[in-house]
């Protein structure tokens with residue numbers, strides 16, 4: 001089993017690589033686009049509307065600027081010949097200044113709306129991801145693919161949906177700009193606009209193609225990047241620093257970390273080299289086409305067919321059209337790319353959740369639990385880790401599971417607490433199939449301390465009362481649970497129950513392993529459950545604490561079903577029934593005395609452990 005959960009952001013590396021993405025059909029892309037727009041709209045209708053309106057209005061400004069600029073230039077040229085008054089020139093200047101002011105006003109409102117819309121979107125999407133995560137089964141978290149999707153979705157929440165929205169709006173804006181500026185340029189000759197437009201296309205196609213390549217590269221690297229992050233987190237972890245220093249495996253970790261980096265670097269270099277070469281070719285082609293258009297315009301100028309103002313429309317128009325066409329095409333490819341990222345989010349949101357409230361609601365106490373021929377196989381694995389497991393435990397009884405590492409004890413607990421469903425056989429609660437009932441309603445009757453129990457970087461009170469968050473202020477209940485768990489040390493903490501614990505946040509007090517375990521026990525006792533499950537409840541406790549814990553456990557166990565997993569036979573022997581698991585099957589069961597009398601595997605292991613305490617190394621008696 002893994003080490004206790006320490007709240008680190010990166011879970012241990014899992015070997016399954018991310019499968020290649022399936023290509024999206026146009027219909028799927030269309031569906032994702034609609035879903036994204038709906039998302040943007042629901043995040044903040046007011047800001048979405050303001051953003052779209054100001055962007056579209058702003059898109060008509062370049063043509064208006066060109067037109068006023070042309071008239072101004074022509075007027076200046078005519079003024080030289082005394083044909084235009086100063087007043088008329090001032091009128092044109094006023095129009096130009098007016099346009100500048102309007103542009104800056106629209107830009108300011110647009111920026112503000114975009115920023116607020118982005119923030120609302122980030123909140124909405126994060127919330128959806130977190131909501132989804134709460135409905136995923138525990139199994140889903142043990143699957144590398146799901147975990148990758150969760151990470152990818154979370155990483156992209158800030159930028160991608162807003163990216164689609166802004167690009168779509170700029171696309172519409174680009175059509176407005178191109179139409180209006182294009183109409184002005186067409187007056188200079190029908191070939192001008194097509195040549196200028198054509199000059200912008202190759203560069204955009206190339207940036208589009210390499211954008212998609214870049215996305216594919218990142219996606220291919222997801223799994224390795226996670227491993228690399230994990231390696232980095234080992235070197236920066238507060239809880240692991242002692243072990244890392246002592247064993248001195250920093251160079252090994254750094255070396256592996258760097259090997260991953262070098263792999264990414266090689267891929268990036270190839271991509272950058274290819275993109276640069278193609279970009280250079282595209283800009284040569286573009287310069288050639290602009291050169292041809294300019295030569296044609298100059299021929300008309302030489303023939304006296306166009307004014308200075310017309311020529312300014314051509315020169316400034318080129319830049320405008322190129323920027324707009326490139327905006328238009330990158331907008332299309334940007335939407336395409338952002339939708340690829342959005343697919344990660346949707347793929348995560350579409351993962352089948354397990355409705356923990358589905359099924360009949362369990363009411364009342366659990367009086368008996370029966371495993372009937374239960375088998376279990378973890379997803380994506382090839383062998384059953386439990387086979388033909390049969391046992392019954394009744395109210396007031398305690399059952400201990402023993403067995404060597406990997407025998408399947410924790411798996412029995414995961415099934416009993418309905419975190420997983422058996423792949424064969426049945427679990428009966430009060431004689432009824434547990435599968436009929438909503439897991440959440442059954443789980444309300446259970447309380448547990450896992451081997452890898454949580455150490456919550458919150459207050460001591462939170463650490464206890466999280467077991468029933470509706471009773472966070474039940475001081476008497478918390479005190480009772482703390483007393484049962486022998487966690488009286490909390491009273492000597494500077495802020496008592498309200499002392500923040502852990503090292504992660506300012507002012508937090510770090511506890512010892514045994515103190516954390518006692519708090520986890522208090523959490524277990526805080527919930528008034530009919531089934532108490534102890535998975536290695538005394539592993540981190542000293543001998544006296546173990547004794548006290550067992551005494552408390554016996555007192556709390558009255559009138560309940562108790563299930564204990566422990567490698568300590570001093571704990572196990574007190575159970576009414578002991579079940580010996582070997583390779584996923586029950587090989588012996590009975591009371592301690594019965595099993596000792598049988599002189600089978602249990603007796604062997606018991607004596608092996610007891611011999612460790614005997615002064616002469618001989619077998620101890622029970």
Ligand SMILES: Nc1ncnc2c1ncn2[C@@H]1O[C@H](COP(=O)(O)OP(=O)(O)OP(=O)(O)O)[C@@H](O)[C@H]1O
Pocket residue numbers: 001142378379381385403404405406407408409410411412451
């Ligand atoms: N998430 C998982 N996916 C696949 N196999 C798993 C998973 N968790 C456990 N196993 C496998 O199931 C078997 C039983 O594991 P389990 O954790 O139930 O053993 P255990 O008896 O509790 O061991 P320990 O005493 O070491 O805690 C082991 O072979 C283990 O490798």
